[in-house]
Amino acid sequence: MKKIIEDLLHQEISRRDAVIDAAKIGSAVAITSAISLPFSANAQPSVTPTGVVNDNETVRHSACLVNCGSRCPLKVIVKDDRIVRIEPEDAKDDSVFGEHQIRPCLRGRSNRWRVYSPDRIKYPMKRVGKRGEGKFKRISWEEATAFVASEMKRIAEKYGNEAIYYNYQSGAYYHNQGTHAWKRLLNLTGGYLNYHNTYSTAQIATATPYTHGTYVGSHFTQIAHSDLVVFFGLNLSETRMSGGGQVEELRRALEKSQARVVIIDPRYTDSVITQHAEWLAIRPTTDAALVAGLAHTLISENLIDEALVNRYSVGFDASTLPASAAPNASYKDYILGTGPDGIAKTPEWAANVTGIPAVRIRQLAREIAGARACYIGQGWGPQRHANGEQTVRAIQTLPALTGHFGLQGTNNGNWPYGTPYGVPTLPVGSNPIKTSIPCYLWTDAILNPEKMTATTMGVKGAEKLRVGIKMVVNQAGQALLNQHGDINRTRKILADDTLCETIVVIDNHITPSAKFADILLPETSYLEAEDLVDSSYSTGSHNYMIAIQKTITPMWEVRSTYDICADIAGHLGLKEQFTEGRTQAQWVEKHYQQVKEKRTYLPEWSVAKEKGVIDQQIATEKQSIAFLDFRADPQANPLKTPSGKIEIYSEALAKLAQTWTLPEGDRIPAISEFCVVRESHLNKTMTAKYPLQLSGFHTKGHTHSTYSNVQFLHEAVPDEVWINPIDAAARQLKSGDRVRVFNDRGVVEIPCKVTQRILPGVAAMPQGAWTRLDSAGVDVGGCINTLTSQDPSPLAKGNPQHTNLVEIQRA
Ligand SMILES: Nc1nc2c(c(=O)[nH]1)N[C@H]1C(S)=C(S)[C@@H](COP(=O)(O)OP(=O)(O)OC[C@H]3O[C@@H](n4cnc5c(=O)[nH]c(N)nc54)[C@H](O)[C@@H]3O)O[C@H]1N2
Ligand SMILES: Nc1nc2c(c(=O)[nH]1)N[C@H]1C(S)=C(S)[C@@H](COP(=O)(O)OP(=O)(O)OC[C@H]3O[C@@H](n4cnc5c(=O)[nH]c(N)nc54)[C@H](O)[C@@H]3O)O[C@H]1N2
Ligand code: SF4
Ligand SMILES: [Mo]
Numbered sequence: 001m002k003k004i005i006e007d008l009l010h011q012e013i014s015r016r017d018a019v020i021d022a023a024k025i026g027s028a029v030a031i032t033s034a035i036s037l038p039f040s041a042n043a044q045p046s047v048t049p050t051g052v053v054n055d056n057e058t059v060r061h062s063a064c065l066v067n068c069g070s071r072c073p074l075k076v077i078v079k080d081d082r083i084v085r086i087e088p089e090d091a092k093d094d095s096v097f098g099e100h101q102i103r104p105c106l107r108g109r110s111n112r113w114r115v116y117s118p119d120r121i122k123y124p125m126k127r128v129g130k131r132g133e134g135k136f137k138r139i140s141w142e143e144a145t146a147f148v149a150s151e152m153k154r155i156a157e158k159y160g161n162e163a164i165y166y167n168y169q170s171g172a173y174y175h176n177q178g179t180h181a182w183k184r185l186l187n188l189t190g191g192y193l194n195y196h197n198t199y200s201t202a203q204i205a206t207a208t209p210y211t212h213g214t215y216v217g218s219h220f221t222q223i224a225h226s227d228l229v230v231f232f233g234l235n236l237s238e239t240r241m242s243g244g245g246q247v248e249e250l251r252r253a254l255e256k257s258q259a260r261v262v263i264i265d266p267r268y269t270d271s272v273i274t275q276h277a278e279w280l281a282i283r284p285t286t287d288a289a290l291v292a293g294l295a296h297t298l299i300s301e302n303l304i305d306e307a308l309v310n311r312y313s314v315g316f317d318a319s320t321l322p323a324s325a326a327p328n329a330s331y332k333d334y335i336l337g338t339g340p341d342g343i344a345k346t347p348e349w350a351a352n353v354t355g356i357p358a359v360r361i362r363q364l365a366r367e368i369a370g371a372r373a374c375y376i377g378q379g380w381g382p383q384r385h386a387n388g389e390q391t392v393r394a395i396q397t398l399p400a401l402t403g404h405f406g407l408q409g410t411n412n413g414n415w416p417y418g419t420p421y422g423v424p425t426l427p428v429g430s431n432p433i434k435t436s437i438p439c440y441l442w443t444d445a446i447l448n449p450e451k452m453t454a455t456t457m458g459v460k461g462a463e464k465l466r467v468g469i470k471m472v473v474n475q476a477g478q479a480l481l482n483q484h485g486d487i488n489r490t491r492k493i494l495a496d497d498t499l500c501e502t503i504v505v506i507d508n509h510i511t512p513s514a515k516f517a518d519i520l521l522p523e524t525s526y527l528e529a530e531d532l533v534d535s536s537y538s539t540g541s542h543n544y545m546i547a548i549q550k551t552i553t554p555m556w557e558v559r560s561t562y563d564i565c566a567d568i569a570g571h572l573g574l575k576e577q578f579t580e581g582r583t584q585a586q587w588v589e590k591h592y593q594q595v596k597e598k599r600t601y602l603p604e605w606s607v608a609k610e611k612g613v614i615d616q617q618i619a620t621e622k623q624s625i626a627f628l629d630f631r632a633d634p635q636a637n638p639l640k641t642p643s644g645k646i647e648i649y650s651e652a653l654a655k656l657a658q659t660w661t662l663p664e665g666d667r668i669p670a671i672s673e674f675c676v677v678r679e680s681h682l683n684k685t686m687t688a689k690y691p692l693q694l695s696g697f698h699t700k701g702h703t704h705s706t707y708s709n710v711q712f713l714h715e716a717v718p719d720e721v722w723i724n725p726i727d728a729a730a731r732q733l734k735s736g737d738r739v740r741v742f743n744d745r746g747v748v749e750i751p752c753k754v755t756q757r758i759l760p761g762v763a764a765m766p767q768g769a770w771t772r773l774d775s776a777g778v779d780v781g782g783c784i785n786t787l788t789s790q791d792p793s794p795l796a797k798g799n800p801q802h803t804n805l806v807e808i809q810r811a
Contacts, residue, residue, distance in 0.1 A: 062548045065173045065548075070244065089101070107713065114508065114525060162465070163471060168199060184429055203796045208396070230398075231262070265281070288393075290361065329671070347365075375410055376404060388793050390674065394674070407631060408625060437465070449466075456661050475507075505519070649670050694741065700717045719766050740810075740811045784804075
């Protein structure tokens with residue numbers, strides 16, 4: 001049989017651009033998927049971009065638009081308007097990439113089960129029970145859009161437009177519907193309260209400008225020139241799984257350089273395995289202490305070129321401190337024990353804090369100092385903590401101390417964003433409201449708006465909030481409940497409809513968040529939508545443009561939010577302003593023409609829209625080394641910090657710390673010193689009750705809460721809390737036992753996984769499971785946010801969702 005398949009495939013390859021002989025290829029497809037041949041450039045029967053595979057099956061093109069940082073095209077096989085299979089697009093072998101496949105991961109390929117999920121919202125619905133109860137009645141689109149329009153008008157007239165909030169969301173990266181449509185509508189009607197930061201990067205995005213001026217990083221392609229790679233909580237094998245993304249870029253680079261990889265993480269991640277890395281198991285929240293211990297060895301063993309450090313940075317020693325700083329406020333004073341705290345940050349000190357042996361800290365310092373080209377990077381897990389800003393700046397200090405920046409094979413301590421291809425989005429106009437809150441504090445903006453000021457809660461664009469949030473629009477997101485911190489607190493705030501009066505939810509599925517809607521609107525899923533989208537932010541040096549087609553007729557009464565928002569605008573007399581006379585398809589085409597103006601080689605739209613991936617490009621080598629120009633000539637090419645240099649000591653932060661009012665225990669130091677958080681293994685008062693540090697992580701099994709309701713994925717990657725055998729033995733637990741994970745904020749019930757892959761004293765739980773309470777108020781859905789804290793980090797006022805102390809017991 002194998003021979004027959006090979007023959008069939010061979011015939012196909014030789015005619016890859018022709019329309020395919022229906023009968024032959026039809027059977028080849030059936031057989032290949034049945035015996036699941038390994039994928040290679042040619043193992044998949046290729047068809048013309050959109051075409052007939054056999055008499056009944058058609059190939060259509062879509063993409064996975066979820067927020068995993070990748071953007072995988074999907075080849076969707078349709079029969080009688082039903083999706084029958086999803087396959088990767090064919091591999092390409094071209095001069096730019098070589099053999100290359102933007103290969104979707106298990107989640108993208110399970111999309112069919114999201115489309116045909118019993119959880120689908122089929123019709124517009126209005127709440128009938130108490131808010132949060134999940135009781136709705138079906139209404140017409142006319143009623144639904146009229147209701148939203150009248151609520152927008154009522155809230156704006158009564159409280160002002162600042163009382164309307166468009167919540168953080170990342171479930172669907174559309175370009176011509178979704179968020180852009182909503183923002184366009186809201187801007188046309190007087191605006192809405194803005195947010196800044198994201199749940200992904202609040203601490204790193206806020207802290208980095210103080211050290212670097214702007215956030216940049218070297219592409220992983222640089223690792224082809226490195227001899228050592230040091231990753232802090234950077235887990236590409238699980239968080240960037242696309243074949244067209246960073247994980248593939250890293251694999252290829254390591255294949256070339258054979259660099260040694262060290263991964264610092266509380267968990268032995270899949271990246272440790274796939275990158276043949278050494279695992280340094282670290283206590284969560286303590287990376288800044290590890291860097292301090294490394295710095296101590298670097299200084300005391302004379303491994304630092306101090307003149308070089310002082311040429312490129314300020315605040316390493318007293319000679320480069322700004323005049324406003326105390327004479328012993330430098331990083332070197334902090335490290336050697338001559339600073340205000342009087343403690344030398346020896347490797348022994350760091351070992352006590354981090355759990356990494358002192359001898360290994362000394363060795364690592366020598367290895368980094370001795371490396372020819374060391375690539376130092378961090379994921380975003382280390383910063384999603386109560387002291388995340390300090391961790392970020394400490395990791396950024398390490399390349400500055402060791403000179404591993406701005407050169408081939410090096411990085412500046414960050415995780416690099418990709419270069420976008422440049423596909424336009426529906427223009428949103430501009431928001432007349434300038435006030436902005438940190439996205440993590442929207443529940444506070446409902447509950448205690450009077451406490452939301454610039455110097456207490458990081459409000460921007462105004463000294464304080466004038467009014468609380470009275471209406472929330474929640475599109476393609478679960479930050480309304482599931483993905484936000486402290487779910488039990490959030491539930492109470494949302495349940496009180498005298499606080500926030502109107503909640504609009506637009507989703508594909510009846511999620512735990514959707515149950516809190518007053519009005520629930522069904523949007524198309526990716527596979528029912530039509531759009532033109534960019535590659536996402538983590539496709540590395542690759543970038544591309546994908547035309548997505550309606551692979552099937554949108555089911556029930558689901559609609560694009562472009563059409564929904566146009567109708568709402570219609571009820572407000574603004575339809576023409578909203579649409580400018582265009583349908584969504586016409587906007588898509590307009591945007592394609594805009595791209596084509598610059599890239600004249602592109603095909604006509606009628607051809608392009610049938611192609612799936614229309615074009616791919618690669619960022620040049622020069623662009624991909626962070627701080628290249630700065631390293632070459634720091635005077636001519638200063639960074640965008642006040643001093644133009646890497647600010648190990650930030651005068652701006654020192655000043656800010658004097659003007660802000662911080663909660664008891666919070667600090668904003670000017671240097672990247674280690675700050676102990678409240679929920680830490682070092683806080684013995686708290687650990688007496690809750691002895692385990694619980695960190696969340698982004699699991700392969702779902703992307704946040706999207707795909708969490710696909711049962712097949714649970715079989716492949718179950719949601720379990722990881723616990724070390726030592727901690728399990730003390731609690732008489734074995735793998736598979738259902739356990740209760742709890743603290744003062746709530747109780748989660750979930751199976752446990754007893755494994756050496758987690759440090760003793762630490763537990764880890766995947767984030768994104770759907771919260772579900774039993775009658776006793778226990779979250780049997782296994783959502784970690786039942787346990788996370790709403791207390792924001794000091795500077796960014798960001799989400800510390802990985803910083804939690806808990807206890808675990810058998811359920
Ligand atoms: N499969 C999958 N991929 C995803 C996502 C998903 O949900 N699923 N989400 C996407 C999104 S939106 C984002 S923002 C990114 C998130 O990407 P990240 O924020 O980087 O992902 P995390 O899993 O939170 O953290 C990465 C690693 O940091 C470790 N870590 C936690 N605390 C610490 C610490 O204090 N120190 C150190 N050194 N390590 C620590 C965790 O154990 C984890 O292995 O991933 C994206 N990719
Ligand atoms: N404890 C803890 N909490 C976390 C994190 C953590 O590490 N730990 N990570 C945080 C991070 S980094 C992020 S980015 C956020 C992510 O949080 P969110 O941005 O809320 O992402 P999802 O949870 O995936 O929710 C996306 C929603 O969009 C819906 N959706 C998907 N496709 C469509 C569509 O086409 N149309 C519409 N209307 N809806 C659609 C899905 O059904 C889902 O309900 O979570 C944050 N929360
Ligand atoms: S979840 Fe990410 S890696 Fe997986 S298919 Fe979707 S875009 Fe690709
Ligand atoms: Mo994120």
